[in-house]
Amino acid sequence: xxxxxxxxxxxxxxxxxxxxxxxxxxxxxxxxxxxxxxxxxxxxxxxxxxxxxxxxxxxxxxxxxxxxxxxxxxxxxxxxxxxxxxxxxxxxxxxxxxxxxxxxxxxxxxxxxxxxxxxxxxxxxxxxxxxxxxxxxxxxxxxxxxxxxxxxxxxxxxxxxxxxxxxxxxxxxxxxxxxxxxxxxxxxxxxxxxxxxxxxxxxxxxxxxxxxxxxxxxxxxxxxxxxxxxxxxxxxxxxxxxxxxxxxxxxxxxxxxxxxxxxxxxxxxxxxxxxxxxxxxxxxxxxxxxxxxxxxxxxxxxxxxxxxxxxxxxxxxxxxxxxxxxxxxxxxxxx
Amino acid sequence: xxxxxxxxxxxxxxxxxxxxxxxxxxxxxxxxxxxxxxxxxxxxxxxxxxxxxxxxxxxxxxxxxxxxxxxxxxxxxxxxxxxxxxxxxxxxxxxxxxxxxxxxxxxxxxxxxxxxxxxxxxxxxxxxxxxxxxxxxxxxxxxxxxxxxxxxxxxxxxxxxxxxxxxxxxxxxxxxxxxxxxxxxxxxxxxxxxxxxxxxxxxxxxxxxxxxxxxxxxxxxxxxxxxxxxxxxxxxxxxxxxxxxxxxxxxxxxxxxxxxxxxxxxxxxxxxxxxxxxxxxxxxxxxxxxxxxxxxxxxxxxxxxxxxxxxxxxxxxxxxxxxxxxxxxx
Numbered sequence: 001x002x003x004x005x006x007x008x009x010x011x012x013x014x015x016x017x018x019x020x021x022x023x024x025x026x027x028x029x030x031x032x033x034x035x036x037x038x039x040x041x042x043x044x045x046x047x048x049x050x051x052x053x054x055x056x057x058x059x060x061x062x063x064x065x066x067x068x069x070x071x072x073x074x075x076x077x078x079x080x081x082x083x084x085x086x087x088x089x090x091x092x093x094x095x096x097x098x099x100x101x102x103x104x105x106x107x108x109x110x111x112x113x114x115x116x117x118x119x120x121x122x123x124x125x126x127x128x129x130x131x132x133x134x135x136x137x138x139x140x141x142x143x144x145x146x147x148x149x150x151x152x153x154x155x156x157x158x159x160x161x162x163x164x165x166x167x168x169x170x171x172x173x174x175x176x177x178x179x180x181x182x183x184x185x186x187x188x189x190x191x192x193x194x195x196x197x198x199x200x201x202x203x204x205x206x207x208x209x210x211x212x213x214x215x216x217x218x219x220x221x222x223x224x225x226x227x228x229x230x231x232x233x234x235x236x237x238x239x240x241x242x243x244x245x246x247x248x249x250x251x252x253x254x255x256x257x258x259x260x261x262x263x264x265x266x267x268x269x270x271x272x273x274x275x276x277x278x279x280x281x282x283x284x285x286x287x288x289x290x291x292x293x294x295x296x297x298x299x300x301x302x303x304x305x306x307x308x309x310x311x312x313x314x315x316x317x318x319x320x321x322x323x324x325x326x327x328x329x330x331x332x333x334x335x
Numbered sequence: 336x337x338x339x340x341x342x343x344x345x346x347x348x349x350x351x352x353x354x355x356x357x358x359x360x361x362x363x364x365x366x367x368x369x370x371x372x373x374x375x376x377x378x379x380x381x382x383x384x385x386x387x388x389x390x391x392x393x394x395x396x397x398x399x400x401x402x403x404x405x406x407x408x409x410x411x412x413x414x415x416x417x418x419x420x421x422x423x424x425x426x427x428x429x430x431x432x433x434x435x436x437x438x439x440x441x442x443x444x445x446x447x448x449x450x451x452x453x454x455x456x457x458x459x460x461x462x463x464x465x466x467x468x469x470x471x472x473x474x475x476x477x478x479x480x481x482x483x484x485x486x487x488x489x490x491x492x493x494x495x496x497x498x499x500x501x502x503x504x505x506x507x508x509x510x511x512x513x514x515x516x517x518x519x520x521x522x523x524x525x526x527x528x529x530x531x532x533x534x535x536x537x538x539x540x541x542x543x544x545x546x547x548x549x550x551x552x553x554x555x556x557x558x559x560x561x562x563x564x565x566x567x568x569x570x571x572x573x574x575x576x577x578x579x580x581x582x583x584x585x586x587x588x589x590x591x592x593x594x595x596x597x598x599x600x601x602x603x604x605x606x607x608x609x610x611x612x613x614x615x616x617x618x619x620x621x622x623x624x625x626x627x628x629x630x631x632x633x634x635x636x637x638x639x640x641x642x643x644x645x646x647x648x649x650x651x652x653x654x655x656x657x658x659x660x661x662x663x664x665x
Contacts, residue, residue: 140536141547141565143483147588189659191530191551193559195478195583205479205583207561209549215534217549219563221481221581225588238547238567240536324530324660 001293004028004055005046006074007065008037009153010269011088015063015115016044018285021278028055032066056081061292064088067158068165072097075112079104084292086113086285090174091305093166095313098306099331105302113288113298114305118175119182120284122276123251125299127237127244131183137241139184139216144176147223148231148270150204159269162197162316168204169194169319170312173222177210177311178304183237184216186307190314191324208315228266231273248274306330336626337364339397341389341404341412343377344370345426346492347453347618348403352381354622361626364397393419399449399629402426405501406508410435417446424451424625428512429642431503433650436643443639451625451635452642454516456578458620459593465582466521475585480518480560484510486576487568488538488546497542505544507533507652510564512645513578515552516637519644521582524556526644530661531652537567550652551661573599573610 001024005012008031019026028049031037037048049055052074056062062078063086064071072092078085085105091114092098105112118124131139151159158164165171169192181187187210194206203225210218226232237244252274291298307330314325338355340348340363348366355363365384368374378385386392389412393400399422402412409425416423423443429452430436443450456462468474489496489509496502496509515526529552533545548564568576578593596614621637628635651662 138536140534141549141563141567143563145481189532191532191661193479193551193553201478202585203478203583203587205588207479207481207551207559209530209532209551209561211532215536217532217534217547219549219561221561223583223588225583227587238537238565240539243567243569243572322528322661326659 001025001061001289002027002059003061003063004030004049004059005063005065006030006052006055007088008040009065011065013040014281015065015086015285016040016046018279018282019063019289021282022286022289024061024289027058030055052077056083060084061086068171069093069158069163072101075101076104079108079110082108082110084111086115086288087305088115089117089178089305089308090166090170090312091302091309093164095306095310098309102302102306111292112302112305113291114300114302115284116175116178116300116305116308117281117284118179119299120280120287122280123246124179124235127235127246128182130244131237131239135242136237136239136244139237139239141238142180142184142216142218143234143236144179144218145221145223145232145234146172146176147221147226147233149226149228149266150224151270152268166312166316167194167197168222168224169206169208169315172224173206173208173220173315174308174312176220176222178300178308179235180210180212180218180220181304181307181311184212184214184218186213186329187211187311187327188213189324189326190311190318192315192318194319206315206319210311229270231270303330336361336629337397338362338626339364339392339395339400340366341392341400341402341416342368343373343403344405344408344493344495345403347426348401349377350618351401351403351622352377352383354616354619357619358623358626364395365392367392390415393421397421399424399625405495406503407431407435407501410439413439413450414442417442417448417450420446420448422449422629424453424622425639425642426453427642427645428503428508428649429639429646431508431646433643433647436646440639440643449628449635450639451628452637452639452645453621454513454637454641454645455617455621456513456517456593457520457637458617458624460615460617461591461593461595462517465589465591469521474582474589477522477558478583478585479558481581481583482514482518482560482579483563484514484576484578485563485565485567486510487570487572488542488566490541491570497544499544502544504653505542506546506564506566507531507548507550507656508649509566510548511550511562511649511652512642514562514580515645515648516641517580518552518554518558518560519641522554522556522558524554524558526552526648526651526664527555528553528661528663529648529651529655531656533656537565545656548652548656552648553661571607573608574612
């Protein structure tokens with residue numbers, strides 16, 4: 001299986017490391033500019049292609065790790081060429097784009113695997129298994145929190161451009177919308193507030209309340225507000241027969257009290273890290289690899305990716321209008 | 336200085352009596368309870384004089400009374416004590432309706448007696464520490480709060496906490512007011528809007544009232560905040576529940592866990608870990624303030640109006656939970 005990676009930023013680099021643990025060959029790399037792809041290409045020995053169109057004839061799978069607003073056209077292009085697709089989260093910047101992407105992949109008969117990596121983090125995966133096995137009964141209230149500092153970028157910080165990334169309510173918190181759905185099912189109303197960018201705030205922070213269709217409630221907090229290199233995740237799933245609590249701070253197996261050397265800096269984009277024998281990003285790529293080669297379902301469907309986008313857009317709308325937003329059930333799509 | 340305790344319906348009455356014993360120059364004037372058996376039992380336990388009726392105790396002219404009836408039964412005792420010129424510390428929530436809360440404020444104002452709402456968290460050492468650093472400008476401007484006041488089903492203490500008539504509701508009525516009060520105190524701004532969602536999943540077969548609740552408040556100064564008021568802690572959690580606030584400011588975030596100061600104790604006796612709180616007793620400081628306000632003939636740090644404002648937000652939360660949309664206040 002030949003894989004092409006589109007996007008040579010943080011995620012492209014991370015996915016490349018994951019593919020190295022499979023039998024697939026990463027044969028090409030596309031970045032916004034050839035210059036941008038050079039460091040990663042040099043390090044991995046992967047060939048640089050000028051654009052996606054040039055890459056397509058040489059690959060079976062396209063792994064899209066570009067900024068969110070670019071996913072739509074790239075997925076359509078890859079689907080039209082009959083390629084299997086892996087797409088970073090969030091699936092798309094709008095629901096309409098996401099629906100069109102699902103329809104295109106379905107029509108082309110190709111997979112669309114959305115990289116909601118949180119489902120592959122062992123703490124989140126294990127909690128989901130416990131809930132699914134009925135260990136804490138019916139979920140009643142979920143609290144999910146994810147916090148770090150504002151992502152940086154050497155040039156053109158698309159993370160902070162809401163038109164491109166959807167900002168914190170979409171780019172960061174979509175992880176937890178997806179997880180909330182995995183645990184407690186479809187969502188029917190969304191209420192959100194965030195620190196307004198026009199206030200020239202030095203920090204981003206947003207709070208979202210979801211009501212799930214079967215009555216469970218989710219509280220989701222997202223922070224780009226903490227001092228680097230903080231990356232803290234927490235969750236609490238309270239059920240009618242038990243409770244699961246997780247805090248990345250409390251469960252960190254190593255406390256680092258080493259004096260900082262001069263010039264030591266936090267990475268551009270914070271990633272959670274609790275040492276495990278396999279990096280969750282690698283677990284994810286392996287599962288996607290197997291899903292494609294063995295034609296098996298993965299733990300996330302394209303429909304899940306779309307549903308998380310729908311929640312994110314409702315959260316953006318609610319934060320803008322100050323009203324609770326009701327979600328229409330999404331049409332059943334079978335990608 | 337003599338203080339009377341009216342009713343043991345709320346279990347805090349027991350703690351308050353122990354707190355009163357610690358205060359110098361303060362004497363327990365006596366206790367009264369409409370439940371004669373309960374009143375007599377606690378009177379014996381604390382070697383206090385038992386009055387068979389609330390009026391008898393109030394007419395013995397204590398300097399102040401602490402009212403610990405069920406939530407919806409605060410008003411008649413506040414009105415009765417105020418009419419007799421006795422200062423009042425009233426258990427939270429001040430009332431279950433705005434009409435009752437307003438009538439209580441009016442009665443105390445007319446009579447010229449002090450009305451203090453029992454919001455002990457105003458006297459919590461960790462919360463006071465953050466408040467003083469906030470006031471000193473250490474954190475800069477506040478953007479928002481992410482707060483929890485979660486607990487176990489309170490029926491372990493008293494059954495009436497889940498009686499809609501006596502308690503005025505469930506988790507929302509029980510666990511909204513403390514945080515509303517802390518946020519108003521921190522910000523010096525009033526709640527302008529409340530959104531709430533509630534459900535009935537925890538203890539669904541045992542109680543009729545809501546047991547899960549999430550709320551989003553807006554303040555007049557633009558700050559927003561969530562409150563998790565849920566009774567989501569299982570009875571075998573290491574303690575009754577807790578109160579936490581993440582305060583996000585222009586300089587980052589401060590996370591306060593007001594009941595974090597615990598020992599974790601493992602004993603053959605319980606076969607599960609328990610948290611033993613060793614932090615300072617906020618109730619003690621709250622009662623000291625009530626006594627000081629009476630002595631100095633000044634308003635207490637927490638007033639009846641503070642209690643009213645918290646009830647206002649709570650009532651709005653119930654309205655919002657009905658309609659599914661935010662409810663404006665004022």
